[in-house]
Amino acid sequence: MARAQKSRLFTLLLLLFLVCALLTVLAGPGHSYPPRQAVIYTNPVQPTEESVKTGEDIFLNYCAGCHGSRADGRGEQALNLSPKPQNLRNAPFVSYLSDHRIYTSIAGGVRGTSMPAFDLLIAAEKRWHVINYIRSLTADDRLNIPNSIARQQVAEDLKNPVPPAEESIASGRKLYMNYCANCHGPDADGAGVIAVNLSPVPRNLVVISSWGENPFIDYFSDARMYDSITNGVPGTSMLPWIGVFSDRQRWDIINYLRTQAGKRIEKIDFPVE
Ligand code: HEC
Ligand code: HEC
Numbered sequence: 001m002a003r004a005q006k007s008r009l010f011t012l013l014l015l016l017f018l019v020c021a022l023l024t025v026l027a028g029p030g031h032s033y034p035p036r037q038a039v040i041y042t043n044p045v046q047p048t049e050e051s052v053k054t055g056e057d058i059f060l061n062y063c064a065g066c067h068g069s070r071a072d073g074r075g076e077q078a079l080n081l082s083p084k085p086q087n088l089r090n091a092p093f094v095s096y097l098s099d100h101r102i103y104t105s106i107a108g109g110v111r112g113t114s115m116p117a118f119d120l121l122i123a124a125e126k127r128w129h130v131i132n133y134i135r136s137l138t139a140d141d142r143l144n145i146p147n148s149i150a151r152q153q154v155a156e157d158l159k160n161p162v163p164p165a166e167e168s169i170a171s172g173r174k175l176y177m178n179y180c181a182n183c184h185g186p187d188a189d190g191a192g193v194i195a196v197n198l199s200p201v202p203r204n205l206v207v208i209s210s211w212g213e214n215p216f217i218d219y220f221s222d223a224r225m226y227d228s229i230t231n232g233v234p235g236t237s238m239l240p241w242i243g244v245f246s247d248r249q250r251w252d253i254i255n256y257l258r259t260q261a262g263k264r265i266e267k268i269d270f271p272v273e
Helices: 003-027 049-062 076-080 091-096 099-108 124-139 166-179 222-231 247-260
Strands: none
Touching: 049 124, 091 124, 099 124, 166 247, 222 247
């Protein structure tokens, strides 16, 4: 090949290369993000004693400042954080979290909270050791520390100190309709809109049952009503309302409900085949 021919070929190749490079740049990155959640992480590390011990060391180093050295959510920094670090000894909460969920929360943090991402600090395998440690904390029921909500001791013979005046009943009705009716129903017959998803179902508080039984509220003392509204019924969806309502407001609701007792008799719609 002649010299001139060679250099023309070289120029041509160079041009071709530049065009390719330009096209690559123009096509640009960012069009092919992997779909979110493409990978489901499962724990490849056996929860041996050694793994749990390694996990505990990592936990004490990186996590205890917030989650506490007992992992109960009461670390030194917890006081200043909102939302609070989770109590990782609360068995129902921890067993609700899949391995994948805990893994991604450790690696990526929990956006919008102070829970930081540890992907650069804690290598992948070590994250599984921490997870084995966390799971070991609730493996035995005796190690479970449920979340505690303040409880108010209610004396069995507590009497309603608020007279059932019109004003109290009106206030109770308003609170009931706003906060209780979704579950217990606007008529307090237990048939609220979300009752279908609850087990046990919300109680029929005031309606005479189809078999003529007096309403629930007629049988129960002020103390029992007040206790259930204040502290909830553990293990059911009946929530505690302590801290939500003042003492006075809780009695207003009871005054209102007592005015509704027996006003209606339950109708039963027999299913038609
Ligand atoms: C700076 C404080 C802080 C540190 C350090 C910290 N966490 Fe957290 N963590 C939080 C907070 C706050 C939440 C609660 C977020 C929420 O309300 O959903 C949380 C939530 C969690 C959860 C529940 C995540 C979920 O998916 O709901 C797990 C598990 C957890 N942390 C584990 C750890 C582990 C393991 C470490 C150490 C490697 C750690 N955390 C370090 C503050 C912290
Ligand atoms: C998320 C649903 C839900 C909400 C909201 C709710 N309740 Fe309940 N409630 C229940 C369920 C479920 C039960 C039945 C528990 C059981 O079977 O013992 C119940 C039971 C009760 C009982 C009877 C408890 C006992 O001593 O046996 C009272 C009284 C009561 N609720 C009042 C209220 C009042 C007042 C409100 C509003 C301030 C309210 N509830 C809000 C679900 C709810």
